[in-house]
Amino acid sequence: MSQDMNTKPTMTRKQAAKAVGHKCLVSRRNFLIGAGVTTTIMITLDPGTPQAQQVPAQITEYPRKFITKLSSLKQDEPFDFSYPDEGEYSDNMIVKMGAQGGGGIGPDKDVVAFNYACTHQGGSLFDSYKADTKSMGACPLHLSTYDLTRHGILISGQAYQSLPQILLELEGDDIYATGIFGLIYGRKNNLQG
Ligand code: FES
Numbered sequence: 001m002s003q004d005m006n007t008k009p010t011m012t013r014k015q016a017a018k019a020v021g022h023k024c025l026v027s028r029r030n031f032l033i034g035a036g037v038t039t040t041i042m043i044t045l046d047p048g049t050p051q052a053q054q055v056p057a058q059i060t061e062y063p064r065k066f067i068t069k070l071s072s073l074k075q076d077e078p079f080d081f082s083y084p085d086e087g088e089y090s091d092n093m094i095v096k097m098g099a100q101g102g103g104g105i106g107p108d109k110d111v112v113a114f115n116y117a118c119t120h121q122g123g124s125l126f127d128s129y130k131a132d133t134k135s136m137g138a139c140p141l142h143l144s145t146y147d148l149t150r151h152g153i154l155i156s157g158q159a160y161q162s163l164p165q166i167l168l169e170l171e172g173d174d175i176y177a178t179g180i181f182g183l184i185y186g187r188k189n190n191l192q193g
Pocket residue numbers: 118119120121122123139140141142143144157158159
């Protein structure tokens with residue numbers, strides 16, 4: 001659930017940008033506290049001019065969601081989950097490929113997760129994982145195929161964007177989703193709900 005809070009003192013644009021950048025460097029504890037929170041800060045537009053004014057700016061962060069246990073994953077058997085919400089095109093799968101993948105986690109860096117919606121026109125890639133090529137597809141609509149070892153880059157087909165990759169974090173045996181690399185089909189903002 002989201003909540004708003006004001007951060008004081010007020011900041012200039014430059015300071016606000018710097019503050020946003022610092023959020024990437026916060027401790028795990030602070031990140032846990034901030035996950036899923038919409039923070040409102042005040043920024044000053046055109047500082048030092050007669051037109052200077054303070055306006056609110058919102059920073060929305062991805063939720064941190066438990067997905068499954070690393071030890072429960074069987075090689076080449078995808079596990080489905082929704083993220084970052086339960087809305088349209090939020091279906092994803094996580095898979096232990098048995099081959100290292102970009103962004104992969106685990107001892108062999110072979111556990112990756114991707115969204116199921118084809119970036120071309122939203123065709124469902126459900127149940128299209130191919131163990132032999134570590135790919136997803138071909139999309140049932142226009143045959144796009146994506147390489148899961150290389151951040152979901154397009155191998156062939158009509159799409160021109162990579163498949164959105166779910167960013168994963170491993171804590172002990174627990175796997176968490178913490179963000180998304182790429183834009184989910186049908187959304188202007190991955191967090192639009
Ligand atoms: S919708 Fe998947 S290739 Fe067109």
